[in-house]
Amino acid sequence: MTNGNPHQRELPLGAIRPRGWLRDQLQLQADGQTGRLEEIWPDVGPDSAWLGGDGESWERGPYYLDGLVPLAYTLGAAELQAKAQKWIESMLGGQRADGQFGPAHDLDWWPRMVALKVLTQYADATGDERVPPFLRRYFEHQRAALPDRPLSSWGQARGADNVLSIMWLYDRTGEDWLLDLARLILRQTHDWATFLTERLPAGVTPEFSHLTHGPNVAMGLKNPAAAYLVDGDPGHAGTFARMWDHLDELHGQVHGVFSGDEWLGGRDPHHGVETCQVVELMFTLEQLARIFGDGRHGDLLEQVAFNLLAASNDPRMLAHQYHQQANQVLVSFGQRDWSFSGPDANVFGHEPHFGCCTANLHQGWPKLVRSLWMRAGEDVFNAVAYAPCQVDAGPARLDVVTDYPFDETVRIEVSAPEPAEFAVGLRIPAWCEAATLVVAGEDVAVVPDERGYVTVRRVWRDGDVIELTLPMRLRTVPRDRGAIGFRFGPLVMAHGVPEIWRSVPGHRGLAEWEITPRTAWNFGAWLEDPDGVDSWRVERRPVSPVPFAADAAPLVIHGKGAMIRDWRLVNDSAGLVPDSPASTGMPVLPMPLLPYGSARLRVAELPTVKVAGAHM
Incomplete structure (x- = not known):
């Protein structure tokens, strides 16, 4: 047994492939809203300013790509990859002499934060060597410009996303000035820790504020993790826990997620949750799991994905809701008792209420696939969440054969051309009592460590099987x-x-x-x-x-x-x-x-x- 290193790394995009029901779900997405969005929505059509046209120039193109790129490379779908590539080429080929990129008439920092996430995922999938120098030039531009043109509005609420991309480059170059830039951005970002632990209002929010906007809150919850990457202070993990617990106390609903319709709405189950909030909360939890290595974040990630993400679209992923309800007994046009919404926010449609969710919903399922397993150190592979998939784990392949979360048995089949020593970390959910574990025919005691993991190190041979049973009641x-x-x-x-x-x-x-x-x-x-x-x-x-x-x-x-x-x-x-x-x-x-x-x-x-x- 070993505890492993709590700071984990994502596997390359495409190293985890969905199987079983999860493969079916992603294919429905590819055949539905994501794969066909450019055909049906001018905001991501050929006139987009992100493609050099005179159309939409803010967040919608980058949002769409933030889901299209991981979906294309997770499925290995050449047609989807080709759709994404023209956007990538437009970004990479359109960088200006000062390092700035994107639509020249809209210099908002925020949509570029999303574009940076797109480019880092693309580089992870393809190894395109143009991306790191591109990012370096842009971050030099930020270093020069931010003192006089600081983050504001949406960017001020969401600066942690910018920091994640800076740290992606820092991990590859080790240049200390990138840490200085990350610190500057964190200073210019809203103080989410203080707001969510000391100043959070109860009940329905009566007017707009960036600090009570549901998706902003979901993004702001990753601030402690971004800060930990920069300064290494382990106390940031406890800061997130306090933020989450206070948010749950005042706005938590029966499904375990805080309300946001479109602003924080209190605890009553007729208040809604925005689809943007769902997918952004998932991304936050994926990053928390990566950075802090705590099984609790995997528990929360499964809870959001298998419940609220699934509910946010119709079963065939042809349409979505802007706001869903825990107690939802009528889906219709109407003016509900919500903090802010239009009469169509509750229907399943193409662009209900506002187009942000139309653009942003796509990241949920494919990023979940990438985050199912992560690597700690050189030879520890940790299961962050469970679902059927195939994992390229370096010296071996792990085939996760399961109907989880609908069934309680997770079978992991090891394929290894040569015997190989490495460790497999299995998350034991906090809700589970009396889990059992059998490895290569031998019973293994299930005694989770302080992170909620049981880690098995051995020399693995072709045909070895791990069978984990998580009894559900x-x-x-x-x-x-x-x-x-x-x-x-x-x-x-x-x-x-x-x-x-x-x-x-x-x-x-x-x-x-x-x-x-x-x-x-x-x-x-x-x-x-x-x-x-x-x-x-x-x-x-x-x-x-x-x-x-x-x-x-x-x-x-x-x-x-x-x-x-x-x-x-x-x-x-x-x-x-x-x-x-x-x-x-x-x-x-x-x-x-x-x-x-x-x-x-x-x-x-x-x-x-x-x-x-x-x-x-």
Whole structure:
């Protein structure tokens, strides 16, 4: 056993390939919104200013590429790589004498921070030797310009993303002036640590501020990790923990993510979460896992990806929501009780409310694939998150064969042309009790280290197998007013409300839908069985080629509940959850729980019910 080095490195883009249900999900994305976006959206069409035209010149082109590039190289898709290459060539070929690049009439620092992430990923995938000198010239430009033209607006909120790219180059050149530039940018970035731990307001945010804007908060949470890369102070890990815990206390929802519709909205489950916030929070957690090496960040990453990311798009990834709800019982045009949104922010469509999510949603799944495994030191390969994939681990190949998160067994098959010694670190989720581990036919004690990992070092031979079992049981999560939520392993489980999908006439893009309920949604959970929720039957099904479709959900838990007649719609959303236990004279009925990401109509935060003369 070994603890390994907590500071990890990403494997080269393309070294981890999705398999199984995850491959299907990325292919749906490639066939849907990402692969076809240039055909249907002028903002990333040939007139984009990032391609030399006179069209959109701010963040949308870079946002789109920030997902297109990792998707193209993760799938090994030549057509997608060709789509990306013309943008890359325009960036690399358009650098000016002073080091600046991009649209000449829009010099905002922020969209270039996204473009830098695009270029570093591209270089990781291809080894293109033009990228490091390009970045060096741009960072010299920043060093000269930032004292008189400091970060402002969106860039001031999101400076940590700029620092990550600077540190990418520093890792390759070791030039100390890059550290000085990183420190300057951190000084010009909002003090997220102080705001989120000492000044964070509770409840619904009444007006715009960069510090209470959901995606900004998701990005600002990576500030401690960026600072750690620069100064090496281990106390930054604790700073993130305090930021997260305070944010969860005041704005955390039943699915484990803070509200943001579009500004922080408090704890009630009718408040939404923006799709940009989801994918940016995932990127933050991926970087936290890389930089701090703590298994808790992998736990959170799985929770966001397998639940909120999956729910943010329709099952075939043809359309997306701007805001999703934990208790979402109607998907429709309407003016909901949200901090800021338009009437279309809740529908699944091409460009609901605002185009930032249309441009930015693409990074979620492919960056998850790249972050499933990371390398610590020269010969430790750590599982940050679990999903079916194939990993090029240097002296060996690791084939992760699993239906996780829908199943509890993770099988890792080792292919090695020659015996090779290295270490494999397996994250043991904090929710898991009594995990078991068998390596090459021998039982291994599961005693996680302080990071939440069990690390096995040995000489691996071709055909060796690791079998990790992470037993899942239904557990309840306490919420306000006595309500509860349900978790099963990394999955949030919700009362899945049968759905009627209605196509919107005359829609733009690939698809647009409203969804109405086929049956009553206003159920409370009945927990008075002698064995409680442990008696609820768990049904597992094969994962379909459309992994997050409600009608083919890979997991169904057959719960019990009763209707609460006076719990009704308010402003097109489920009203406030009644105080529990809520009394009802209605009969106890089946109340199926589906994975949150499979149920586009759902109640994830439920009251409990007290039923007079309860019967089934």
